Amino acid sequence: MFSGRYGPHRDELYFVTAGQHLAWGYVDQPAFTPLVARVVSTLFGDALVAWRFPSALAAGAVVLLTGLIARRLGGDRSAQLLAGSAMAVSAFLLIVGHMLSTATFDLLFWTLISFLVVRQLQGADPRGWLLVGLVTGIALHNKTLIAALIAALLLGLLAVGPRSVLRSGWLWAGAGIAALVWLPNLAWQASNGWPQLSLARAIADGSSGSSQPWWLFLPMQLVLISPVLVAMWVPGLVRMWRAVELRPVRCFAVAYVVLAVVFLVTGGKPYYLAGLFPVLLAAGAPLVVDWLRRRSDARAWVSGGLGLSLLFNAVLMLPVLPVRVLADTPVVDVNYDAGETVGWPAFADTVAGVFAGVSRAEQTRTVVVTENYGQAGAIDRYGPERGLSKAYSGHNAYFDWGPPPDTSGPFVVIGFDEDFLRTVFADVSAAATIDNGVGVDNDEQGTPVWITRDPRGPWAAIWPSFRRLG
Incomplete structure (x- = not known):
């Protein structure tokens, strides 16, 4: 039901x-x-x-x-x-x-x-x-x-x-x-x-x-x-x-x-x-x-x-309540998992909007890098219909599926701390902030989206710094 x-x-x-x-x-x-x-x-x-x-x-x-x-x-x-x-x-x-x-x-x-x-x-x-x-x-x-x-x-x-x-x-x-x-x-x-x-x-x-x-x-x-x-x-x-x-x-x-x-x-x-x-x-x-x-x-x-x-x-x-009122209830405070089912299409829309702001000449080389596997999974699920290629992430098994190719870039990066990103890329600029549209305070709400360029080394060398378990 x-x-x-x-x-x-x-x-x-x-x-x-x-x-x-x-x-x-x-x-x-x-x-x-x-x-x-x-x-x-x-x-x-x-x-x-x-x-x-x-x-x-x-x-x-x-x-x-x-x-x-x-x-x-x-x-x-x-x-x-x-x-x-x-x-x-x-x-x-x-x-x-x-x-x-x-x-x-x-x-x-x-x-x-x-x-x-x-x-x-x-x-x-x-x-x-x-x-x-x-x-x-x-x-x-x-x-x-x-x-x-x-x-x-x-x-x-x-x-x-x-x-x-x-x-x-x-x-x-x-x-x-x-x-x-x-x-x-x-x-x-x-x-x-x-x-x-x-x-x-x-x-x-x-x-x-x-x-x-x-x-x-x-x-x-x-x-x-x-x-x-x-x-x-x-x-x-x-x-x-x-x-x-x-x-x-x-x-x-x-x-x-x-x-x-x-x-x-x-x-x-x-x-x-x-x-x-x-x-x-x-x-x-x-x-x-x-x-x-x-x-x-x-x-x-x-x-x-x-x-x-x-x-x-x-x-x-269970998702009994209308999603529009969820933020006004204690449901997400009690049930963490409920919040993690909200907002993924809007999340993908925001990322696609950032991607659309990249020049057409660069779009064919632009890839998405995410902080966690949920974000990467959402891009893999909702991204293709929005013109996005597969996501890369250092979180859990995504790390083992490999880094972006060295020929790629610029990068739409989701999450991470700006100071960390500046140790990895020479060019980092804020592009958007994730908003699920219904005010639910889940893991993605308020997450920054960045445009980065010029990695400070080959991906094989910098990829280990993206690894995260949990």
């Missing part, structure tokens, strides 16, 4: 371009999401609804799996429905289910692996560990963060058991399958100097637009799903630790605590823990259902809580 409103997110623009440069890995991610972007953009062109359809399917699968986990954890039909409904109205699922993102598929893989592991720990055919390994190997081609889940679960098994699982040859055979499936990306990382380690350090230092101060990490756990649903997942966490019938899966409670500490200490983003919320909601749902059956007024409280969560989260996380 809302997929086509506003516009593409900066990450979506980047993924589509990355999909045109398929590789076993990139400095900031493995290949899964760019591959999905390549498929949908090849089949459906620039249709934004089509770009986001795989994410909607993934979100639906997360809801279904949450209900299935609730069944494995002793929930009846009512508990399964409640767990799935709670996940469906959660803030994090609504936002990642609305856009093409590594986080979308990461949430799906965390939930699927959690379901499979719960099933194995409850006594399923031990050969099922082979499937766990296969899914883990595929998940590692989307985001290496999944390795943290596996490590935390293993630590949980060592700490609270059942340790007998660790003696299963099938488990270690599954681990071998995961490593084998992951090997192409692992080899790419090794041959390129392990760039994702450098990226992780950059994110920990706050270089990502979605990074948060460390002291917000724990409070954000209360709002990632919904403040109302804290009353379900916190009891679920306690139940996983204390309930005798859940003793085989107690390692999930340990994993949550371990990962919370690790991500807090290492500067991880608050949403890194979101992949465990389906399990915690599934564990808490039977407790809420029991409460419903003991109190005559409880149904109204639960229905109201879910409805309030849906209303609150939908307004904040």
Whole structure:
């Protein structure tokens, strides 16, 4: 219903371009999401609804799996429905289910692996560990963060058991399958100097637009799903630790605590823990259902809580409001990603206007250089219809796709500090300022656009100074 409103997110623009440069890995991610972007953009062109359809399917699968986990954890039909409904109205699922993102598929893989592991720990055919390994190997081609889940679960098994699982040859055979499936990306990382380690350090230092101060990490756990649903997942966490019938899966409670500490200490983003919320909601749902059956007024409280969560989260996380009033609301302050879907056509219009001011004799050699991958992706998406050639950027994987040719120039440069540009070019002049036209204070609003000439050396020499990770 809302997929086509506003516009593409900066990450979506980047993924589509990355999909045109398929590789076993990139400095900031493995290949899964760019591959999905390549498929949908090849089949459906620039249709934004089509770009986001795989994410909607993934979100639906997360809801279904949450209900299935609730069944494995002793929930009846009512508990399964409640767990799935709670996940469906959660803030994090609504936002990642609305856009093409590594986080979308990461949430799906965390939930699927959690379901499979719960099933194995409850006594399923031990050969099922082979499937766990296969899914883990595929998940590692989307985001290496999944390795943290596996490590935390293993630590949980060592700490609270059942340790007998660790003696299963099938488990270690599954681990071998995961490593084998992951090997192409692992080899790419090794041959390129392990760039994702450098990226992780950059994110920990706050270089990502979605990074948060460390002291917000724990409070954000209360709002990632919904403040109302804290009353379900916190009891679920306690139940996983204390309930005798859940003793085989107690390692999930340990994993949550371990990962919370690790991500807090290492500067991880608050949403890194979101992949465990389906399990915690599934564990808490039977407790809420029991409460419903003991109190005559409880149904109204639960229905109201879910409805309030849906209303609150939908307004904040989905493009429900008209874009013209967005700047007058707290939406962008709460939901950074909403702002990053606004203003890209106007952005491209401004750049095209600067390009049009260059003499006709120079236009054939003029190229666009951007400070970040969102800007570059927008030029690659909207530029051709405005007479612009492809963009160059030193941000993340764009850096690896190369600098402008030495025969190019002048340069329409977007962003950067003037002092930096004067160390790179002999001639720098301000040309325009980005304005999205609706007053939304996003990363691009107020960004300067420059015309530069005469690089102070060949691009091979100056290109490293443009590199940025985050």
